[in-house]
Amino acid sequence: MPTPPTENVGTQLMFENDQVRVWDLALAPGESLEKHIHRTNYFFIVESGGLIRFSNPDDPSDYRDVQFEDNQVTFREVGPEGKIDNRLTNIGTKRHRNYVIELKQAKQ
Numbered sequence: 001m002p003t004p005p006t007e008n009v010g011t012q013l014m015f016e017n018d019q020v021r022v023w024d025l026a027l028a029p030g031e032s033l034e035k036h037i038h039r040t041n042y043f044f045i046v047e048s049g050g051l052i053r054f055s056n057p058d059d060p061s062d063y064r065d066v067q068f069e070d071n072q073v074t075f076r077e078v079g080p081e082g083k084i085d086n087r088l089t090n091i092g093t094k095r096h097r098n099y100v101i102e103l104k105q106a107k108q
Helices: none
Strands: 012-016 020-027 036-038 042-048 051-056 059-067 073-076 083-085 087-090 096-103
Touching: 020 087
Parallel strands: none
Antiparallel strands: 012 020, 020 096, 036 083, 042 073, 042 096, 051 059, 051 087
C-alpha cells in the first residue's frame, strides 16, 4: 500500500486566512519533509537555497535532486486532483529555507 501524502506542505504553518496559507519550510542538512499534497495553486520564495532530494518513500531508487537558489521565486499551478511531492530531504551542507504561499480559491 503506497504511503499517503500529508496535508502539511511545510515544516510550520505561519499564517492562514480565507485567501492564503503561508508555510515555513526549513530543513537542516539531513532533515526531511514527508510526502505531501498541494491542493491549490501556490508559489514559493527561497530564502536560503539548498540541494534537495525528492524521493519516493515507497521506492528509494525513485528520486531526483534539485538545487534551489537564494531568492528564487517559483509559481506552480495545481489541477483539481492536487499535486503530490515526494519526501524532501536536504542532502546539501547548509540549511535550506523557503516560504510556501498557498492561494486559496476566491469566493464566488
